[in-house]
Amino acid sequence: MDGTVVDRLVEANERYAAAFTDPGMDARPVLEVAVVACMDARIDLHAALGLELGDCHTVRNAGGVVTDDTIRSLAISQRALGTRSVVLIHHTGCGLESLSEDFRQELEREVGQRPTWAVEGFTDVDQDVRQSLRKVRTSPFLPHTDDVRGFVFDVRTGRLREIKAQ
Numbered sequence: 001m002d003g004t005v006v007d008r009l010v011e012a013n014e015r016y017a018a019a020f021t022d023p024g025m026d027a028r029p030v031l032e033v034a035v036v037a038c039m040d041a042r043i044d045l046h047a048a049l050g051l052e053l054g055d056c057h058t059v060r061n062a063g064g065v066v067t068d069d070t071i072r073s074l075a076i077s078q079r080a081l082g083t084r085s086v087v088l089i090h091h092t093g094c095g096l097e098s099l100s101e102d103f104r105q106e107l108e109r110e111v112g113q114r115p116t117w118a119v120e121g122f123t124d125v126d127q128d129v130r131q132s133l134r135k136v137r138t139s140p141f142l143p144h145t146d147d148v149r150g151f152v153f154d155v156r157t158g159r160l161r162e163i164k165a166q
């Protein structure tokens, strides 16, 4: 392959833009939904959920966990851009399952500075989805918390399994 991986992405964008037509949308998601999901490369959110361009907000991070920054994005999504539903997606085989807060200690030893963020590692993915559901449903910053649902995506079957809050 010639060039770096980013060169390859830029070339792909040339082709994308050549075929692109202005969809004429504004920034408000058509389906009024925000999806919070793990950054895992095996999850194609739009394909897995039948989403089209402009349908939803996607907020992704390591684990799909609900951090202060996730709440920040959801607050803007709901208050400024009209979304009303939230979908949380964690998944099987997540890299965070093998990480603990030891990761922070190791980082601190290595670089001489403790990160301000939690690793948010977990051992039970169902329990982690429940915790994320709770954080969204109890956030004082979110006006719409009546339609918040959580799922585990199976990276081998492509299927979602819903996790009910307890």
Ligand SMILES: [Zn+2]
Residues within 6 Å of the ligand: 038, 039, 040, 062, 063, 064, 091, 093, 094, 095, 096
């Ligand atoms: Zn993951």
